[in-house]
Amino acid sequence: MKPLALLFALAGTAALADTTLLNVSYDPTRELYQDVNAAFAKAWKAKTGETVTINQSHGGSGKQARAVIDGLEADVATLALGYDVDALHQKGKLIPADWQKRLPNQSAPYTSTIVFVVRKGNPKQIHDWDDLLKPGVLVVTPNPKTSGGARWNYLAAWGSALRKNGGDEAKARDFVTQLYRQVPILDSGARGATTTFGQRNIGHVLLAWENEAFLLTQELGKDRFEIITPSVSILAEPPVTVVDRYADKHGTRKVAQAYLDFLYTPEGQAIVAKHHFRPRTGAQPERPQLFTIDEVFGGWTKAQQTHFADRGVFDQIYEGGK
Amino acid sequence: MSATGSDAIREPALVRYSAIAVAIAFLGLSVVVPLASVLVQAFGQGAGRFLAALREPETWAAIRLTLLTAAISVPLNTAFGVAAAWLIARYDFRGKGVLTTLIDLPFSISPVIAGLIFVLLFGRQGLFGPLLEAHDVQIIFAVPGIVLATTFVTLPFVAREVLPLMQSQGSNEEEAALTLGASGWQVFFRVTLPKIRFGLVTGVILCNARAMGEFGAVSVVSGHVRGLTNTMPLQVEILYNEYNLVGAFSVASLLTLLAMVTLVAKKLLERSKAVRR
C-alpha cells in the first residue's frame, strides 16, 4: 500500500486538498465544469470553511460510464444520456434505480439541442431542415453507429421531419435517407466531423450540439462561420447524479450532493448559459421548438434498438443510400 | 568491401541518383515535413507561448506522469528482458518455446486489447476486482494501471534486441570467465553486459520511446482524470480536441524532442563503437 500511495503523491497535484471530488463527465463539458468547479469551491469554502478540489475526467459518454462501472471512482457522474447513467445502476449497481427522481428536471440541470453551422454569409441559404436537401448541399455529420452525438443529429432530423409531416413515418424515413445521401464522409466521432468541416473545409453545413457550435466559431473564427437555429429540433437533457457507492466509500456524499445542487442555483445556471448550454430557469428562446426522445421515440433504449442496432433503420437506409 | 559496394553491383548513375532522390523525397514527405510542421505549430507563436503551454498545470502533471511511468517500466523491462534473453540463450528447459512466444505477444496484440486485459483483471467487475476493492487498492484508472499497461506493451523491446546478440555470441567468454574464478554476477557484469551493451542500449531507447509515447493501452486504463492520470500522448489528444493547438503541438514536440534525444544518443553510441573498431 505504501508504494502505491507514494505513486499517487508523485503523480498527483490535488492530493493535498481537504476534500477531493471526481466528476466523470463527457467530452463537451470541460470548459463548463472548469468554471462550475471554481465557483463551487469558492461557495463551499464560504459556506463551510472547507477546501474542496474537483478533478475532471472527460471522454465519450458511453466509454466514461463503462469506466465508472469498471472502477473509475467518480463521486458524481455528469453524462450525455440517461441511458449511460442507467447503466451505472443496471450494470454496476452503483446508484439506485430511481436516480432520475432525486433532482429537479429529471436530474438534468441544463439542456442542449442540435443546430447547424454554415460558412460565413450562408452561401447555400440554409435556414431549416428542408434546406439541407437542396441539390448540391453537402452535410457533415459523424457515423451514428460509433458516435453518440451523431445519433442525436439523426434523431433530430427524423423528429423534425415527423413534425413537419404530421407524424408520417414513411416521409420521415425518406427525409433522413435523402439527408445521408448528401453526407460525403461519415467521421467516427463528433470532433472528427468538426475538423472535417472546420479545418479541412469539406461540406456546406455541419450538424452539431449548440455549445459545440459556439465553441467551434469562437476557436476557429467568428468571421468564418454562422450558427443557424432550425425551427424544430431535439431536446437533449444530459443528466447528473451522485455515484452513491463511491461517494459513500470516500465519505463525500454531502459535498457531492451540494455540488450537483449548485448547478441549479442562479449562479450555476448563469455559468451554464455562459457556456451555451440551455439553463432550466429564465426565459427560453422561441426557436427551436423542442421535442424530447421520450415524446417522439418512446425513450432512448427504444430509439437505440429501432434505429441504431445492427440491421436497424440506419443500416437499412444507409445501405440503400450507397 | 568498401562502403560504397563493389563495381559489380553498381547500377548506372542515373538509376542510382533517381533512387536516392526518391528515397530522400519519400523520407522528407513522410517524416521530415510532418515533424517540422509539429515544431512550427508549437513555436509558431513564439517560444514564450510554447513554454507557457508546458507550464500549464494539467500538462505539467502529464509530463511528470509520463516520466514517472517510463522511469518505472523501462528499468523493469530492462531487467526482465536481459534475464529472459539470458535464460533463453543459455539454457534448455521445458517451456522455452512458450516463453519466447510470450515475450513477443505484446507486439502482436493491439494495445487497446492490452489495456482491456488489465480492465478485465483489475476492474471492479474483473477477476481481482472484489479483492482489490476489499483492500481499497486502486490499480486501473490510476497510476499503477498506467505503469502496468505501459510495462506490458513495452516488454519485448529489450529482450528482442538482446536475445539475438546473446544467441549469436554463444557462451565461450562466459565459460572462460567462470574458469578464471568469476562468480555468476561477475560473469554477468564483466563479460555478458559489455558484450550486449549496444543491443541493450538500443533496446532501452526503443522501450523508453514507446513507454513515453504509448497511447492505446494507456488510454483504456487511464480514466482520463485531468491533472492525475493523463500521460503526455493523452494530453496531446485532449488539447487538440479542445482547439488548443499551441498546447497540443507543444506537448507533441516535447515528446518528439525526447524521442530525438534518445535517437541521437543511440547514434553517438554507435559512432563510439565504430571508432573503437
Place this chain on the structure above:
Amino acid sequence: MSVTVEGLTKKFAPGGRPAVHQATFTAPSGAITTLLGPSGSGKTTVLRMIAGLEAADAGTVRLGALDCTRLPVRERGVGVVFQGYALFKHLSVRRNIAFGLEVRRRPKAEIDRRVEELLALVQLEALGDRLPDQLSGGQQQRVAFARALAIEPRVLLLDEPFGALDSRVRVELRTWLAELHRKTHLTTILVTHDQDEALELSQQVVVMNEGRIEQIGSPDEIYDRPATAFVAAFIGNANVLRGTVKEGQAALGAHALGALGSAPEGSAVQAFVRPDEVKLARADPDAPAMSLGLVEALTRIGGFVKVGLRLPSGERLTVELGKAEFEALSVSQGDRVLVDLGGAKIFVEDYSI
C-alpha cells in the same frame, strides 16, 4: 598435481549414445597428457567435465587427492585455453590477462606485476594495450595461455589450442608450448585430433573413439603397439588390408603374415600398415605376378615420394619412400614391384594378439 578420472560418463540426449562412456585414466603430475581422437570421439567432453563446465552423469574427477566432481568451476582452479580462444573482446590484452586476478580482488600492484611477467612469458610485452581483434591468431592464442596461467592453476586444460591456426603457426606454437611446459611443469591435458601434435608434445596419450578410451600409453607405445584396430588405423594414417586366418597366419592375397596362434581358421583379419613401413624392391622379372604390386601413381612431396600401388587382390596401398630410397629403387608408373608388408599390425575380429 595429477588428474584422475574414473568411470566418467556423459549422455547429452536421453536414450542416445553416450558422448563419453566409462572413461578412466590418470594424467600424471607435471606431464602433458593428450586426449587424441577424431571429432565426436568425446575428448572435449572429458576435458569440459574435468574443468567443471559439464556435469558428469556418473564417475568422478579428482585433482590430486581432492574429489572435485561436484565442485563448481570457479573453485577448481583449472586454467582452460579454449578452442577459438574465447578472449574478452571488449578488454585489452592486459585486462584479459588480469581478469582472473581482478575477480579475486588481488591488490593492483600485484596484478600489474603479474601481468607484466606473463606478457614477457608469452612474448607480447609490446601489445598489452591492444584489443584481441587487433592481434594475429597466434598472438591471440598466447594471450589465452597467459590469461589461463595468471590464476596459477593447478592444472592446465587445452582444448584444440592450435585448431584455428594455419600450419606454419601451429608448428611454431607447438615448439613454444613445449618450451613453456619445460618452464612451468604444469600438469597439462591437451585435447587434439592432430596425432603429430599428440606424439610430439605429450608424455602420455589417451586415444578416444566414439566416447570410449581405446588405448592409454606413451606416444611410442601408441605408435608402435596399437592396442586396437582403431588405434592402428588412426595413428600414422595406416593402410588397411583385409583377409582371413589361414593355417595360423593372416592370408592377405599372396601375403601370409604374423603368427596368430590359436585364432580360429577362417576368421576375418585386418592388417594395418603405415605408408613408411612398407618396403619395396625391384621385382625379379620371373617372380609370380601374385606377390607384386602395380605402380599406379607417383607423387613427389618435397623430400618424399608417395607411391600408389594396386595389389593383385585389387586393394590399394599407399607407400612413402624417402627421395634417396626412391631413386635407388628406380621405378616408374606401370612397373611391378615386390611388396614387403613385414611391419603390418594384424587384428583378428574380436580377437587380438
